[in-house]
Amino acid sequence: MRQLELDAGRLALVTGLLMLIGAGCTGAIPEGGQGAGAPEPGGDNAEPFPGIQPGDPGPTAMRRLTNDEYRNTLQDLLKLPAPPSDPLMPDPSGLGYDNFPSSISSVLGSQYATMAARLAGEANVAQVAPCASTGMESTCADKFISAFGKRAHRRPLTSADTKAYRALFDLARTTGTYADGIKLVTEAMLQSPHLLYRLEYGATGARRTLTPHEVASELSYLLTLSMPDAELMAAADANALETPAQIEAQARRLLELPRAKIALRKFVAQWMTVGSVTGINKDATLFPMFDDALKSAMAAESDRFIDAVLWEGDGTLKTLLSAPFSFVNSALARVYDLSDPGGDELVMANLNDRQRAGILTHASLLSVQAHAYDSFPIARGLFIRVRLMCQPLPPPPMGEVIALPPPDPKLTTRERFAAHSENPACAGCHALIDPLGFGLENYDAIGRFRTMENGRPIDARGQMSESDVDGPYTGGVELAGKLSSSATVRLCAGIQAARWVFGRPEIESDREVAKTMEAQLGAAGLDLRELLVAMTKTESFLTRTFVP
Helix, strand or coil: HHHHHHHHHHHHHHHHHHHHHHCCCCCCCCCCCHHHHCCCCCCCCCCCCCCCCCCCCCCCHHHHHHHHHHHHHHHHHHCCCCCCCCCCCCCCCCEEEEECCCCHHHHHHHHHHHHHHHHHHCCCCCHHHCCCHHHHHHHHHHHHHHHHHHHHHHHCCHHHHHHHHHHHHHHHHHCCCCHHHHHHHHHHHHCCCHHEECCCCCCCEEEEEECHHHHHHHHHHCCCCCCCCCCHHHHHHHHCCHHHHHHHHHHHHEEEEEEHHHHHHHHHHHHHHHHHHHCCCCCCCCCCCCCHHHHHHHHHHHHHHHHHHHCCCEEEEEHHHHHEEEEHHHHHHHHCCCCCCCCCEEEEEEEECCEEEECCCCCHHHHHHHCCCCCCCCHHHHHHHHHHHCCCCCCCCCCCCCCCCCCCCCCCCCHHHHHHHCCCCHHHHHHHHHHHHHHCCCCCCCCCCCCCCCCEEEEEEECCCCCCCEEEEHHHHHHHHHCCCCHHHHHHEEEEEEHHHCCCCCCCCCCCCCHHHHHHHHCEEEEEEEEHHHCCCCCHEEEECCCC
């Protein structure tokens, strides 16, 4: 009966507590991104946040933890051997990244509640909140709430927080045991808004300086995808995260941790869209080899390549875009027309330097930026223009019906789309997109190199424009060479880093920071690790502008 009473009252108790401790957690930026109608920021677009003035740091916003961040946080908080694998709704995407601010749907909220109840129910109270005797239960509960709550909230609890959690413990204890009370408090903490959201608000006022604990949280999730560790929390407690030098020292320490490799790889993989390959399909008749095993190998190749560049090489954008090597297994060797290394394990391989260079010619990226049945040069050109050059394009004319050219066994893909682009209503944008995408026509819809299509020779001539490396080129290798040496692309890397670090569209101050970083780091090829460290020393990392 006691357990039945606890189960019946759990929902009301936890819901009431979360409403109490979540008071004041308002002002989240709605879910957004290109798919939701938000403009692609950059270029001549208006500032995405009305009220932000030139030179202002970024706006205050609540950012929900991503699924990876939430699972890692629960693993670290509860000292689990592995992150929990309970189902969660996929993270939404904003400007190609999954770490933009977002709300919590009823479905996701229910999933959080289910996971929290399971983990709290399985908790070993004798380890997480030991108590020597019944007479000490009140003191033991207070000690647990203070210590565990500080880690869960990533800051010391307020008196209101402590009072609310203690009230929940006392209510559970009236009909249950000490362990029941601890587990119910734990369950509430695991779905608290202060755990689920990164509340980087800072002090009150128009320009808010983040607290040391907010900076610690910001640093930790950027570089480890999880809550601050004990050393970082100690630095926050000691007010030792107030200067750029102090923050840089902690950033460099965190970069030495194993999870930093995962965090930086995730940024680059989402920027380059390569991780999306596992979720796409191709025409099975045209591409029968494009199965789950090949898709997994493509994603694994790009991950391994990113790690090699960032952690075994010089870490530069230049190398990422121009490296003459990659990693293949038996399945990928067939795509790249290389000698079979034997088996599923990825091994390092030198690429044909007339066919491939860098991540732009990876089968993963080329497959994602293609149709199910053809190479779709528009998508590839758009990827280069928007993701690598940060040059947004206007939407199609209102009322214009976009009809792609149908397959024609007598024409190459380029010939089909060249005719399509002659439409005067489309020509303006396509003049910026198509000459870039046509330069990748040597690669089919799954990234295989080809010289013929439908019995006709491939024309892989391209043209770079609106950059510092304008001019003609032929094929993916020459294109990679231009992009890897381009200041325009390096500047875009700074803008992409700002989007990733702050989880929002960039503002004018971010673009100015990107220019400074390109000037400081560009000559050496733009080390992406140093780029993220430099972002932690900017004013926007330490302060926020309040937007009503």
